[in-house]
Amino acid sequence: MTTLNLHRVLPLKRSLADVFRYLRDFDNIEQWDPGVFTAERDDSAASSFALELNVLGRAVPMRYTLDVCEPPSAQGQARLVLTGVGDGFTAVDTLTLSATGEATCTLVYRADISTADVPGLLKPVLNCWGERLSNAAMNGLKAALENDGPASPGMAERMAERLVLPGMINYTRRGYRQMPSRGLSRYVDGANPQRIGISGVTSGLGLACAQQLARLGADLVLVGRGTDRLAQAAAAIRPWASHAIRIDCVEAELSSIAATRDLAEQLIGLELDVWINNAGALFDEQALTADGLERTMAINFVSPALLTQALAPSFARRGGRIIQVVSGGLYTQGITLNDMAFTNELFNGPKAYARAKRALLDVSQHWAEQYSNLGLHIMHPGWAATPGVASALPDFNRRLGKRLRTPRQGSDTTVWLASHPIFANGHLSGRFWFDRAPRPTALVPGTATSATDRQVLLSWYEQQISS
Numbered sequence: 001m002t003t004l005n006l007h008r009v010l011p012l013k014r015s016l017a018d019v020f021r022y023l024r025d026f027d028n029i030e031q032w033d034p035g036v037f038t039a040e041r042d043d044s045a046a047s048s049f050a051l052e053l054n055v056l057g058r059a060v061p062m063r064y065t066l067d068v069c070e071p072p073s074a075q076g077q078a079r080l081v082l083t084g085v086g087d088g089f090t091a092v093d094t095l096t097l098s099a100t101g102e103a104t105c106t107l108v109y110r111a112d113i114s115t116a117d118v119p120g121l122l123k124p125v126l127n128c129w130g131e132r133l134s135n136a137a138m139n140g141l142k143a144a145l146e147n148d149g150p151a152s153p154g155m156a157e158r159m160a161e162r163l164v165l166p167g168m169i170n171y172t173r174r175g176y177r178q179m180p181s182r183g184l185s186r187y188v189d190g191a192n193p194q195r196i197g198i199s200g201v202t203s204g205l206g207l208a209c210a211q212q213l214a215r216l217g218a219d220l221v222l223v224g225r226g227t228d229r230l231a232q233a234a235a236a237i238r239p240w241a242s243h244a245i246r247i248d249c250v251e252a253e254l255s256s257i258a259a260t261r262d263l264a265e266q267l268i269g270l271e272l273d274v275w276i277n278n279a280g281a282l283f284d285e286q287a288l289t290a291d292g293l294e295r296t297m298a299i300n301f302v303s304p305a306l307l308t309q310a311l312a313p314s315f316a317r318r319g320g321r322i323i324q325v326v327s328g329g330l331y332t333q334g335i336t337l338n339d340m341a342f343t344n345e346l347f348n349g350p351k352a353y354a355r356a357k358r359a360l361l362d363v364s365q366h367w368a369e370q371y372s373n374l375g376l377h378i379m380h381p382g383w384a385a386t387p388g389v390a391s392a393l394p395d396f397n398r399r400l401g402k403r404l405r406t407p408r409q410g411s412d413t414t415v416w417l418a419s420h421p422i423f424a425n426g427h428l429s430g431r432f433w434f435d436r437a438p439r440p441t442a443l444v445p446g447t448a449t450s451a452t453d454r455q456v457l458l459s460w461y462e463q464q465i466s467s
Contacts (some may be wrong), residue, residue, distance in 0.1 A: 001215050004126060006134040013108050014145045014185070016099040019107065020071060020078045021242065022145065022185045023095055025215060026064060031182040031395030032140035035133045037173075038406060044239035050337040053086070059402075060384045062086040064093075072099070083259050089115040094236060109138065113193025149422055150435040151180055161331060170435070171328055171382035172403040179435050182412060186419045189217025189243075196418055197221035197272045199254065199304075202229040204386030205325065205414070208407035209278065210238040212415045221270055223263065224279070227251055228345040254290045254303040257465055264310035264358045274418045275311055277304035277360075282392040286347035293464060294341040296349070300356035302464055305363050312371055319425035321375035323417050324364050328434065329354035330379045334447035335362065337456050349392065361432060362457055368430030375426045377417045379433040384410030412436075 012019055022028055026049050027039040035054050042048035047066045052059040068081035076099030084091040094297040111134065153161070161167035170178065187196035195211050199205040201222045210220055214237050222237075224230050230249040237247065248270070252263040267275060281299045289298045308322055315322060329385065333354040340359075342352055361378050367375040383389075385404035390397045397404070413433050417423060431438040442448035449457070 001125070002115050002117055002123065004111075004115070006109075006111040006113070006130050008138050009106065010109065010138050010142060011100070011104070012142065012145055013104055015103050016072050016076060016078060016097055016105040018187060019079075019105055019145060020097055020187060021187065022183075023080055023097075023107075024066075024242075025070065026066060026080075026082060027127040028144075028184070031184060032144040033137040034140055034177070034248055035137060037177075041239075046239070051084070061088060062091075062379040072097070074226045082295045089113065092286035099187060107132070107141075113197070143151055145185055148183045148185070148416070148420065150428070151435065153437050156313045161439070162443060167443075168328070168383075171405075172400065173409065175435055176404070176405055176409045176412065180411075181436070184212060184216065184412070184419065185416050186421060187217045188213075188419050189245075193217065193269065194273040194419075195221065195246075196276065197223060197267055197270070198276040198278050199223040199252075199307075202226070202233045204388055205381055205384060205407050205411045206278040207233055207236060209276065209411035210237050211412050212408065212411065213418060214238070214241040214245055214247075215463045216419050217245065217413070218243070218274075218380050218419075220269070221248045221250060221272065223250045223252050225253060226434075227252065234414045249383065255293075255295055255298050257291050257298075257306065260303045261310070262304050264307050265306070267311060268314055271310075271314075271318070272320065273318070274323065275307070275315070276323045276325065276326045276418060277307060277415060278414070279304070280325065280327075280357075280388075281301075282349050282388065284349045284392065286342060286352075291464075294350040294352065295357045297340060297359070300353060301359040302461065304360055305461055306465055308364060308367060308376070312367055312374055312376070316374035316426070319373050319375070321418065321423060322364075322378065323414055324360055324376075324378040325414060326357040326361055326378055326380050327354060328382060330358040330361060330380070331443045331447065333358055334442075335359055335449050335453060335457055337453060337460065340460060341450070358447070358449070359457060359461075360376070362454050363461060365430050365432075365441070366454055366458065369414075371426070371429075373427045375423050375425045377423070377429065377431060377433060379413045379417060381405070381410035381413065 027041050030036050030039040037052040037054050037059050039051045042050050049061045049064045053062050062084050064082045064084040066082050070079040072078045078097040080095045082093045094110045095106050099105050196218045200211050202224045222230055234247045253259040287295050289295050325392045364376055365376050383404050384407055413436055432441050
């Protein structure tokens with residue numbers, strides 16, 4: 001048996017309470033430890049965790065249990081002890097926290113790793129590998145907790161993005177893992193608890209987003225179809241909250257203009273702090289809604305645009321935020337103003353979806369310019385493995401497989417935009433975000449929307465909602 005003992009002391013510019021709360025949710029480790037590909041809770045009590053370790057680029061399973069959980073004491077001390085078991089190795093991680101000020105603390109980290117006997121000549125290599133991993137983990141934790149503001153892509157990333165196809169490699173898990181900070185630790189249940197609404201919440205990105213917002217302490221308003229499905233979503237979200245949160249469910253049919261108007265009135269009355277237009281749908285066949293709209297355009301553009309337009313005045317008065325979840329596919333399409341309903345060309349589901357999302361981006365940036373105190377943000381999640389993708393794009397889903405982001409990874413930027421205090425009172429409104437960095441809105445020639453075309457688009461939209 002060979003034992004490797006690692007020890008680190010890390011000063012942090014965050015309160016003891018926040019750091020303890022963040023580390024207590026040990027599945028957050030995928031946000032800060034480069035040695036972990038993924039981490040998921042195994043139980044509703046958040047005391048057992050299934051990890052995929054990154055061992056020389058290969059995924060190695062490991063299971064952790066939380067054995068000791070001592071919350072912050074009156075003396076400003078806290079402690080966590082976790083035991084991990086893998087194939088042929090074990091680890092005991094001890095994390096001891098001490099308050100050093102009102103908004104600062106120190107983490108003492110110790111890891112005792114046991115594995116099969118290693119030849120003496122290889123022990124220095126093992127020690128060097130362990131030291132390197134622990135340094136990277138501590139640097140990642142510090143970045144996750146302290147340096148979690150907007151990112152600035154490097155020159156190589158910007159060049160790849162401009163070439164489109166090379167940049168799309170970063171739509172996979174690779175891009176998520178390359179972000180300089182992936183921490184989600186800005187809790188929203190302080191003196192003024194946040195109330196956040198989100199549509200399309202019964203599965204995929206929406207459900208993962210709501211779970212992370214619950215972990216951050218938000219009260220939630222869940223919007224979707226089907227009373228039973230909404231109740232199931234609420235039941236799947238509650239265990240993620242560290243304390244009792246309020247969850248309200250609102251059933252709505254977002255393909256209907258009238259139903260969308262009714263929803264907007266309800267949401268205005270609820271005085272939300274953040275609204276997330278997450279609902280979306282990609283179809284392989286053309287169909288019209290009861291209002292006579294092509295359904296892809298109705299669900300992915302007209303409905304979220306109508307909600308945004310209705311909510312914007314009251315949100316601006318309170319310094320609220322509206323977040324539009326669009327798609328990286330919009331880079332491939334421009335607005336086709338003379339054929340918004342695909343009547344003059346053969347219907348193509350991904351094209352229709354991309355055009356609808358581009359239309360939502362365009363009108364959102366227009367409205368962001370009209371309200372100085374409104375935070376209106378647009379983001380795309382990259383390529384994530386969701387039930388919607390598996391159903392609408394089965395070949396794509398099968399080919400990319402494990403390279404697709406998890407729903408939690410895909411929802412990262414949405415949760416960050418909804419929770420980070422840097423976006424208060426309309427700061428940085430109107431940007432188009434991917435992986436926490438502002439991005440160009442058009443890359444392919446001929447896909448950018450001119451100011452004139454934007455006005456035509458707005459006129460078309462107004463005609464649809466008034467007819």
